[in-house]
Amino acid sequence: xxxxxxxxxxxxxxxxxxxxxxxxxxxxxxxxxxxxxxxxxxxxxxxxxxxxxxxxxxxxxxxxxxxxxxxxxxxxxxxxxxxxxxxxxxxxxxxxxxxxxxxxxxxxxxxxxxxxxxxxxxxxxxxxxxxxxxxxxxxxxxxxxxxxxxxxxxx
Amino acid sequence: xxxxxxxxxxxxxxxxxxxxxxxxxxxxxxxxxxxxxxxxxxxxxxxxxxxxxxxxxxxxxxxxxxxxxxxxxxxxxxxxxxxxxxxxxxxxxxxxxxxxxxxxxxxxxxxxxxxxxxxxxxxxxxxxxxxxxxxxxxxxxxxxxxxxxxxxxxx
DNA sequence: GCGATATGATTGACGCATCAATCAGAAGGG
DNA sequence: CCCTTCTGATTGATGCGTCAATCATATCGC
Numbered sequence: 001x002x003x004x005x006x007x008x009x010x011x012x013x014x015x016x017x018x019x020x021x022x023x024x025x026x027x028x029x030x031x032x033x034x035x036x037x038x039x040x041x042x043x044x045x046x047x048x049x050x051x052x053x054x055x056x057x058x059x060x061x062x063x064x065x066x067x068x069x070x071x072x073x074x075x076x077x078x079x080x081x082x083x084x085x086x087x088x089x090x091x092x093x094x095x096x097x098x099x100x101x102x103x104x105x106x107x108x109x110x111x112x113x114x115x116x117x118x119x120x121x122x123x124x125x126x127x128x129x130x131x132x133x134x135x136x137x138x139x140x141x142x143x144x145x146x147x148x149x150x151x152x153x154x155x
Numbered sequence: 156x157x158x159x160x161x162x163x164x165x166x167x168x169x170x171x172x173x174x175x176x177x178x179x180x181x182x183x184x185x186x187x188x189x190x191x192x193x194x195x196x197x198x199x200x201x202x203x204x205x206x207x208x209x210x211x212x213x214x215x216x217x218x219x220x221x222x223x224x225x226x227x228x229x230x231x232x233x234x235x236x237x238x239x240x241x242x243x244x245x246x247x248x249x250x251x252x253x254x255x256x257x258x259x260x261x262x263x264x265x266x267x268x269x270x271x272x273x274x275x276x277x278x279x280x281x282x283x284x285x286x287x288x289x290x291x292x293x294x295x296x297x298x299x300x301x302x303x304x305x306x307x308x309x310x
Numbered sequence: 311g312c313g314a315t316a317t318g319a320t321t322g323a324c325g326c327a328t329c330a331a332t333c334a335g336a337a338g339g340g
Numbered sequence: 341c342c343c344t345t346c347t348g349a350t351t352g353a354t355g356c357g358t359c360a361a362t363c364a365t366a367t368c369g370c
Binding site (some may be wrong): 046048075076078079082083086101102103104 | 358360363
């Protein structure tokens with residue numbers, strides 16, 4: 001049975017397609033780590049720290065239930081709990097008992113955490129612009145939207 | 156000084172651009188982890204295991220110097236050393252002394268490691284086709300090449 | 311109310327990545 | 341030759357992410 005007529009489910013990617021795939025993941029990984037390195041250097045925060053602080057900063061009172069935070073940033077509760085422990089040790093956030101549910105924990109942004117976030121945000125956005133937005137033409141930026149839409153639904 | 160005339164280096168991404176960026180990294184992360192989960196389920200290998208085994212399998216004699224391997228897959232020697240330790244414990248590879256340089260280590264693929272690699276490779280390639288190649292039109296695949304070329308040079 | 315169950319959150323164990331420190335052996339200069 | 345320096349590789353400490361187990365409290369059904 002010649003390759004062209006093999007069943008759809010058994011087809012393998014061509015060398016070309018595989019090369020495109022490889023270039024794709026390598027490039028995205030490179031981008032991600034370059035961004036992370038700049039964020040770290042400029043503010044001492046990891047991307048995870050930043051995600052937590054951003055969510056916390058976006059609340060009205062710099063305070064949020066742990067489970068709500070987990071959902072909002074799309075993390076497992078366990079991961080969040082571990083990470084909050086580390087952030088608490090560094091003084092970036094504080095944990096308080098929840099008034100309405102004594103099982104619950106409320107996470108509050110400390111002044112230290114807020115300062116770190118403020119110090120981080122503009123340089124971070126600038127880095128995104130430099131490494132991503134400025135590297136692409138308007139057409140290419142549209143192509144990114146098109147691609148993420150196409151890739152998004154199936155994983 | 157109005158935003159439009161601010162110096163180039165201080166400009167920040169627009170909400171649109173930021174949304175595109177977010178969608179981009181989230182989608183790539185999702186893709187990556189979906190692939191990893193399938194690989195793990197089908198063969199018990201992590202993407203890192205696979206990278207090591209692939210490089211080893213591609214040599215003539217299933218044997219390679221540790222430092223050469225590190226360079227070939229783009230890892231720090233330290234990372235490789237730790238990972239090889241874990242792979243050795245699982246019986247996937249073996250470490251032997253190098254004949255020409257007694258500081259050196261030679262990594263050899265064990266039958267177990269070879270079997271795991273063989274078991275993994277076709278399903279893995281198939282997953283790449285399903286989750287990436289098949290999700291995109293030929294034009295979109297070209298767009299990916301275009302994008303990686305544009306993003307690649309600067310990080 | 312009370313027992314079963316569901317839920318908010320933490321913990322522990324493990325694999326993984328990075329950094330700095332280390333160690334043994336090779337290479338080069340005197 | 342010996343000493344210095346360089347290099348291949350490993351180690352230990354620490355942060356991070358996942359999974360399964362745990363714990364305490366809430367909630368539901370009776």
